Amino acid sequence: MADAANTLAPSSASQPVSAAASKDPSRATTPANAPVEKPPDDSSKLKTFLGVLRRFIGVSDLAAVRFSLPAQLLEPTPNLDPRPSLGERASHTVAGSSFCTVADSNSIGDSDEPLGRMLGTLRFWFTKDLKYVKGKPCKPYNSTLGEFFRCNWQIEDTQPPLKHSPNSAPSSSATSTAGDNKLVKVSYLTEQTSHHPPVSAFYIDCPEKGISARGFDQLSAKFTGTSVRVIAGAHNLGIFINLQNRDNEEYQLTHPAAYLGGILRGALSVSVADSCFVTCTKTKIKVILEYQEEGWLGKSQNKVLGVIFKFDPDNDTKTKIKEVSDKDILARIEGNWQDKIYYTLGNQPFAKNHEKHLLLDLNPLYPIPKNIPPLEQQLPNESRKFWENVTNAIVNKQYSLATTLKQEIEENQRNKAAERKTSNKEWQPRFFTGAVTPAGKPDLTKDGEEALKKLHDDKFDLEPNKEYGAF
Numbered sequence: 001m002a003d004a005a006n007t008l009a010p011s012s013a014s015q016p017v018s019a020a021a022s023k024d025p026s027r028a029t030t031p032a033n034a035p036v037e038k039p040p041d042d043s044s045k046l047k048t049f050l051g052v053l054r055r056f057i058g059v060s061d062l063a064a065v066r067f068s069l070p071a072q073l074l075e076p077t078p079n080l081d082p083r084p085s086l087g088e089r090a091s092h093t094v095a096g097s098s099f100c101t102v103a104d105s106n107s108i109g110d111s112d113e114p115l116g117r118m119l120g121t122l123r124f125w126f127t128k129d130l131k132y133v134k135g136k137p138c139k140p141y142n143s144t145l146g147e148f149f150r151c152n153w154q155i156e157d158t159q160p161p162l163k164h165s166p167n168s169a170p171s172s173s174a175t176s177t178a179g180d181n182k183l184v185k186v187s188y189l190t191e192q193t194s195h196h197p198p199v200s201a202f203y204i205d206c207p208e209k210g211i212s213a214r215g216f217d218q219l220s221a222k223f224t225g226t227s228v229r230v231i232a233g234a235h236n237l238g239i240f241i242n243l244q245n246r247d248n249e250e251y252q253l254t255h256p257a258a259y260l261g262g263i264l265r266g267a268l269s270v271s272v273a274d275s276c277f278v279t280c281t282k283t284k285i286k287v288i289l290e291y292q293e294e295g296w297l298g299k300s301q302n303k304v305l306g307v308i309f310k311f312d313p314d315n316d317t318k319t320k321i322k323e324v325s326d327k328d329i330l331a332r333i334e335g336n337w338q339d340k341i342y343y344t345l346g347n348q349p350f351a352k353n354h355e356k357h358l359l360l361d362l363n364p365l366y367p368i369p370k371n372i373p374p375l376e377q378q379l380p381n382e383s384r385k386f387w388e389n390v391t392n393a394i395v396n397k398q399y400s401l402a403t404t405l406k407q408e409i410e411e412n413q414r415n416k417a418a419e420r421k422t423s424n425k426e427w428q429p430r431f432f433t434g435a436v437t438p439a440g441k442p443d444l445t446k447d448g449e450e451a452l453k454k455l456h457d458d459k460f461d462l463e464p465n466k467e468y469g470a471f
Contacts, residue, residue: 034393034401040072049073049139050263053223062221062228064197068142068410071402075138076394078383080149080190080200108251109211109243114283115330116164118308119343119359121241121251121278122287122333123162126341126360129272133338133362137260137270141387141406143192143200144413145427145469149383151370152455153186155206163357164331165345184208187455188370189448190217194427194435195417195469199235201432201442205452210244214442228260237440249282256291271302272337275320281313288321289333304341305350306333338362373460381468413470427469 040048052069056062108120190202197218204213218233232238238254256274273293279286289306308331309324318324326347334350335341341360344353378385390409393402420427429435431448444452451462 034398036397037072037399039397039399045073046263046268053228053263054225056223057225060222062223063219063230063233068407069139070399071390071394071406072399073139074394074402074406075140076391077138077140078147078149078387079140079143080147080192080383081140108241109209109246109249111162111164113164114280114285115308116162117243117246117249118251118278118280118283118285118287119162119164119331121253122306122308122341122343123360125253125278125289126337126362127365129337130362130365130367134366137268141390142410143198143383144381144386144409145192145195145417146430146465146467147381147383147386147470148189148191148379148431150187150189150451150455151372152188152458153368153370154183155186155368156183162359163345185456187452189431189444189452189455191429191431191448192469193429193432193442195413197233197235199233199436201429203432203442203444203448203452205456207456210246211241212244213239213241215239216436216440216442226261226264228263229257230260231255231257235436235440240441247282249280251278251280253278256289259293272304277319279311279313279316284310284313285330286311286316286318287333288319288324290321291337302336302338304333304335304337307331308333308343333359335359371458377460379462379464381465381470386470409470416469416471430465 048070052067052073053062056065056067059065108124109117111117111120184206185208186204186206188202188204190200192198192200193216199216199218201216202214206212215238216233216235218236219230220233221228221230232255236255238252241251241253243249243251254276256272256276259271259273260268261271262269271293272291275288275290277286277288285308287306287308289304292301292303292305305321307321307324307329309318309328310330311318311328329347331346332344332348332350332353333341334343339362340358342350342356343359344350344356346353350356372384373382375385375388380386384391386409390402390405393399393405427435429445431445431451433443433445454460454462
C-alpha cells in the first residue's frame with residue numbers, strides 16, 4: 001500500500017502538478033492552472049454514483065457499457081495496475097490480476113504430495129481477496145486498447161507448513177527460521193487486448209520456483225437497483241497456474257460471483273455468495289468451494305465451505321459439496337474468507353474432526369509493494385505513464401481538468417477505432433498472440449516473452465510501439 005501513496009502523491013501539496021507540459025500526443029493541452037475544487041464527501045459521491053447506475057437498471061452487462069464517470073468519482077489509479085489496497089474494478093474479486101499481492105503464491109508447488117500442492121493452491125486462492133479485507137472497492141480508470149502494465153514483486157514465504165497426511169513432513173519452504181527465507185522474484189505483465197468487449201490478458205512468471213499463471217480478465221456486471229452483481233465474462237475462464245517442476249501440473253481456478261452492496265446505505269462492501277472450483281486433471285484432484293454470505297436473520301457471515309476430493313476428469317459432473325461421495329473426499333475446508341480458513345484431513349465431517357489445521361490467517365497479512373519501471377522508462381501506453389496527467393489532476397483536486405483530460409483520451413480512442421474500421425484493419429495486441437485467444441489461456445508473443453525476461457533481470461527498456469490503440 002505504501003507504494004501507491006508514494007507514486008500518486010504530488011510533489012508539493014501547495015504546487016499543483018502541470019498537465020500541459022507533456023508533448024505526448026495522447027495528452028490534452030489543457031491549461032495547468034486549473035482551479036482547485038473542493039472534493040466531494042463520500043455521501044455526495046455515492047448519490048452521484050447511484051444516479052448514474054440507475055440509468056442502467058435492466059442492462060444485461062454493465063461492464064460492457066463502459067460508461068464514463070466524472071473524475072471526482074474515480075480512484076486515481078489505472079485499471080490494469082493491480083493496486084491491492086484499492087480494488088481494480090467495481091468488484092475485482094473475479095479478476096486475476098491480484099495473483100501475487102501477498103507472499104503465498106511462491107509456495108504453491110513446494111509439497112511433494114498432490115494434496116499438499118492443492119492445499120498450497122487454496123492458500124493462494126484465499127489471499128487474492130486480501131484487498132477487500134484491508135481495503136475498499138473503488139472505480140479506477142477504464143483501460144484503453146493496447147494499454148499495458150508490468151511490475152515485479154520480491155516475495156518471501158513466511159506462512160506455516162501445510163500438513164497433508166497424519167504423518168506428513170512439512171510441505172512448505174516456510175519451515176526455515178524467520179529472516180532466513182530467500183526472496184523470490186515474481187514478474188507480471190498485462191495488456192488490454194480488446195475494447196469491445198473489454199478484455200485484458202495477464203501473465204505471471206516465477207522462473208526460480210517454476211511457477212507461472214495466466215488468464216483473461218473480463219467481467220460481466222448487472223445493477224439490480226440495490227447492488228451490482230459481478231461475474232466472470234465469457235472469455236474469463238479463471239486463473240490457470242502451471243507448475244513446471246511438477247511435470248507441468250495445471251490448476252484451473254474459476255471465479256465465484258461477487259456483489260457490490262451497501263449502495264443505498266452509503267457504505268460500499270463486497271460480498272461473495274456463490275460456488276467456484278479448483279481442478280487439476282493430472283492429479284485428478286478437485287475442490288468445490290461454497291460461499292455462504294447470509295446467516296441467521298440475514299446477518300453477514302462471510303463463511304466458506306469446501307471439499308477436496310478425487311474426481312474423474314472425463315466425467316466431471318459434481319458441482320455441489322452434497323454431490324461428492326464420502327469415499328472420494330480427501331479433506332474439508334471451513335472458515336471465514338475475511339478472517340481464518342481451516343482444513344481437516346479425511347472425509348469425517350468438519351465439526352466432528354478433532355484435528356483442525358490452519359490453512360490461512362488473513363489478519364496479519366498485508367499486500368506486498370510492487371517494483372515498477374521508473375516513469376521515464378515507461379512507454380506512452382504504459383498505464384501509469386498514460387494516465388499520469390489525469391492522476392495528477394485528481395490528486396491536486398482539479399476535477400474539471402481531470403474529467404476533460406479523461407474525456408479527450410476516450411474521444412481519441414473512439415477516433416482510432418473508427419480509422420481502423422474504415423481501413424478494415426483489425427487490432428493486434430503487442431504482448432499476447434490474440435485479443436481473446438487461445439480460449440482462457442493467453443499465449444505470449446515474442447515481444448511478450450522479451451518483456452517478461454527483461455523484468456526478471458530488472459531491465460525496463462522496450463522498443464516503442466509501432467501502433468497505439470488510443471492516440
